[in-house]
Amino acid sequence: MEQDIINNYMQAAALAKQEADKYKGLANYYSLLRLGVFALMIYVIYLTIAQDNFTIMAVGFVVLLAGFAWLVARQGEYERQRDYYLDLEKINLNEINSLQSNTNLYNNGQRYSNEKHFYSSDLDIFGNASLFQLINRAATSAGNDKLAAWLNAPADKPTVLSRQEAFKEVAANNDWKVNTQTKLLFATKEDTDQMKRLFIYLGIPLELSGEKWLSPYIKIAPYLLLATILAGIFLHPVFVFIAVAIAFFNTLILLAKGSFILKGGAIADKIGSVLANYAIVFKAIENQQWQSKRCTELNEKLRVNQTSKNIEELSKLINKLSYSLIMIVGFILNVFFLWALKQILLIEKWKRNNQHNFEEAFDVIAEFEALMSIAVPSINYPDWTTPIIADTKGYTVIAKNIAHPLIRGKRVDNDYNLQDAYNIDIITGSNMAGKSTFLRTIGINTVLALAGSKVCASAMEVSVITIVSYMRIKDSLNESTSTFKAELDRLQMLLAAVENEYRVFFLIDEMLRGTNSMDKYLGSKAVIEQLISKKGVGMVATHDLQIARLEDKYPNYVRNYYFDIQVIDGEMLFDYKIKHGECKTFNASLLLKRIGINVGEE
Missing domain, CATH: 3.40.50.300 (P-loop containing nucleotide triphosphate hydrolases)
Structure with missing residues (x-):
């Protein structure tokens, strides 16, 4: 029986590696195409100089830049697929290692060890060669905390029965479990303090003075600046001075609100992509058709609040905020669009609408990770019994x-x-x-x-x-x-x-x-x-x-x-x-x- 289970994991790992190799080849191929497009750009510059015809460069660069952008997007998608299948291979190999040698790529729970606890030290609940190491499949810090809490104290009968029903459903959907574990594997390398800082930041609203007039001004500012620049070129030079004055005024606004922008910028680094990964996990939970009472309750919390959509929206806002940190691009965006301040205001609006649901949503992921962990014996040890x-x-x-x-x-x-x-x-x-x-x-x-x-x-x-x-x-x-x-x-x-x-x-x-x-x-x-x-x-x-x-x-x-x-x-x-x-x-x-x-x- 155990060998059959190991063989299934080995087959799944081999298929995952095959897919990873396929997408790696495609990503490398598109990387070469990008190099080819770059070479064509140089050739277009040569033709422009040789024939003294700027039209060649204008048309050629537009076409080639569009092609280059498309190739970048395709290569990025293939790299994401490659990374997904590499992680899927790791997940399946980890189950084989767990069955054969009791090792685990997930946390062994050593930080929960407590010799003064009623039983955890004596019964090898946490640490090396422990129960936690045997069953833990939680990548997030919150998921580890949830599983540790379940093992640290007995639940009442209704809760135990609810978890039994839930883990049976998770175990019956092992493909979903493995797929979700794969999508969450990034969190094993996550900076937990970074997420805690994000929770604190999202829970504390920024008191931004002048927000009522800033919001409409930010909407019209780029059009106003562009109009004065065009008027200065085609109508009268005085409009150039007006454009400079508007740009200077925009810069003063940004400097005045610099402390608020810095607070927002502090969370922008890497958080946007992390939230995008979490949005994928939320969507995987929301899209699954659940039958057990507890899984349905957890899923409903996400569906009612449109969690995956809202987290994805926040991810995009934080990523957009990070654009302002790019030196030349950030300068242009801030002068024309007051970009950083615009994103801060949009994030504040998001916070007012969603901050109360944010930590609750991540607790749903933590509980599903704990359920996936207690489902491990049902999947890997079918001769065990439900008490x-x-x-x-x-x-x-x-x-x-x-x-x-x-x-x-x-x-x-x-x-x-x-x-x-x-x-x-x-x-x-x-x-x-x-x-x-x-x-x-x-x-x-x-x-x-x-x-x-x-x-x-x-x-x-x-x-x-x-x-x-x-x-x-x-x-x-x-x-x-x-x-x-x-x-x-x-x-x-x-x-x-x-x-x-x-x-x-x-x-x-x-x-x-x-x-x-x-x-x-x-x-x-x-x-x-x-x-x-x-x-x-x-x-x-x-x-x-x-x-x-x-x-x-x-x-x-x-x-x-x-x-x-x-x-x-x-x-x-x-x-x-x-x-x-x-x-x-x-x-x-x-x-x-x-x-x-x-x-x-x-």
């Missing part, structure tokens, strides 16, 4: 053949059953037998489920719960924190969460490692009993068999499970399967013996 979101009074976490989504190659799956109940499961077992991995398997799949995505299992049912983990406890030299102090801080956070957060499901791996064995046992026992008193629910993995005796004291609340090993001819064999009961076989002595340390009996 049922339970609505039970007690806690429900039921899974069949559940495995860890980040483990490559052969994964060992397990079953787990907590159905509408309040239980604490004590999991004992040998070193390396699979206890920690099982806790992370339940945790990371629950995070996926409550973000709205598929899970790595053949079946799963889970109620809306808040995962809180106690697993990778580290000291901190920067904060002068010992391991034991770090454990106490984490325990305090866990106990507070059980009391104050919504339906906490905890995952504890080897409590109180930073102290002696007796204190460790007594402390762990006291913590678990306090959790029971607070009706806490979750799993506790431990090497301490005495903790398993809590099942005798709390038979209706505590359940025992274990992972064991088989020792055959001195070799340890792990099956990584969870079983009911408590572990009887441990392997520390065998592991020490392998490195040359014999453990004797007391």
Whole structure:
């Protein structure tokens, strides 16, 4: 199954490369034609001089300039097509790399890492070789933020169901998804601060004094200046002085409004083309016929506000503003048309009409990127399942053949059953037998489920719960924190969460490692009993068999499970399967013996 998916991506990448090569050839061909037209222009100049006939140059230059402009436009279009197919090839190759080696050209979410978060650090949600790296297909900073927020906290049941319906529709339209990813790939190199500055600029109107008379004057200024120039040539020289006075007056206006123009010019650099790219993405969303409720709602936000059309209009205005930055062309445009000021006034008008919808529109793209990301398991891992979101009074976490989504190659799956109940499961077992991995398997799949995505299992049912983990406890030299102090801080956070957060499901791996064995046992026992008193629910993995005796004291609340090993001819064999009961076989002595340390009996 996986090989078939890889073969499909390989075929798509090969076709994209073929198209890219075709358009590259066409772009190069038109580049040569442009060179030929330029050579003809030189020849026209030669003929004009040789025959002393200015008509040749006048006619020839008009025709050749028109041809040159057409060739430039065609070459530009072919280059855009070439770049699109090169990006499409990258997108398809990225899916192959993700499937084969778990690499990803998109952000791995390292900036969202937070060791004090309830679970993200312990469950490898962000960073290298993380869940975020596995599924992220968001190019924009806002899209990354949206996906991170979904993975950082469980959604309520209606939201999860809405996302499930939406990602299924996105996954069913994989061609649209890949096409949209390709159109957004430019944003991976986007200056996020630049877009933030644009949002700020568009959200703050400029108080431009004299706008009421400037707007009509700017409309008539070029005609007035042109008329006086022509009158000076054909009627009377005095009109030349009038034309100079008008040009000087226009320049004074531009200088007077220079601060406003500079503010607008600060956003012109590269933003216009970036907005044009976004307009294409908005159009791709608007033109798709959506059926799911959430996708339809998002699409309607864009359609009602004519987002693609308005963003394209703003892009053109900003690009036109940048013309005034070109030295000679800008001087002529500003003197005749007060060009920079005209564009600033038009941008201000655009802001007044659209500023309230602008950030909301970009949030739509961000949400579609998050939906495309949680759709990845549905497309790349068809054996994964869409979980049922339970609505039970007690806690429900039921899974069949559940495995860890980040483990490559052969994964060992397990079953787990907590159905509408309040239980604490004590999991004992040998070193390396699979206890920690099982806790992370339940945790990371629950995070996926409550973000709205598929899970790595053949079946799963889970109620809306808040995962809180106690697993990778580290000291901190920067904060002068010992391991034991770090454990106490984490325990305090866990106990507070059980009391104050919504339906906490905890995952504890080897409590109180930073102290002696007796204190460790007594402390762990006291913590678990306090959790029971607070009706806490979750799993506790431990090497301490005495903790398993809590099942005798709390038979209706505590359940025992274990992972064991088989020792055959001195070799340890792990099956990584969870079983009911408590572990009887441990392997520390065998592991020490392998490195040359014999453990004797007391």
